[in-house]
Amino acid sequence: MKIATWNVNSLSVRLPQVVAWLQTQPVDVLALQELKLTDDKFPHEAFAALGYQSECFGQKTYNGVALLSRYPLHDTVRNIPGLADEQARVIAATAQTPEGPVRVVNGYFVNGQAPGTDKFAYKMRWLEALHAWLRSELAQHPALALVGDFNVAPEDRDSFDPEGLRETIHHTTEERQHFQALLALGLTDAFRCFEQPDKSFSWWDYRMLGFQKNRGLRIDHILVSPPLRGRLAGCSVDRAPRKNPQPSDHAPVVAQFD
């Protein structure tokens, strides 16, 4: 079984690339972020033609998340229960796999702009609410994957310039503590369970030849609970779609389970 996450930066623009990618990488579950479209424009049929059921939570212009699955999805939740949030950032559902139910929580975490701003304060509130909600999700769903665009580079090795960017957005101690708090719930960073190339990233700035110079960040993650950790067989970034014409600025991250 494979679970993947991909911030597509506009599904309207990227749909042909997502379809092409699924044809070469037929993952079982794909979590999408930054759809930038409303639910009425979500291309359920295009994914159904590839064998995927889809659940979406869209929004005009910004944000928007979706789950695609080859297995039936049920108990879908949109956004963090109890958190008043006008932005569509979370969709969670249970995939009924042959090995049993797997809860997939897909998040487009708040960017946060810069420490000290209102947006950063929103990011901290949002992370706090996510943490509290995940504790109860984990209690109800032993096999759980928290995936998405976390907008946090958890460690120095997850940044192309950890010294120059120290305590800037994605790199602050506060953001990293929130990431550690998620791990403290019993989750494991699937990517770090395996040997990886140095300077492995999942996002590169469109500007200044960021991808060509590999000036990137690892901010897209797959965190797994113990039952999934025990079955984890690999995790990697697929850089190939970043080389497409008109790419998303993010590349997909894929985790494989026995």
Place this chain on the structure above:
DNA sequence: ATGCCGATTGTAAATCGA
């Protein structure tokens, strides 16, 4: 440095992302 990219809105130039 806060940006030369890219998407969106809306039809020019501003906003946002990360």
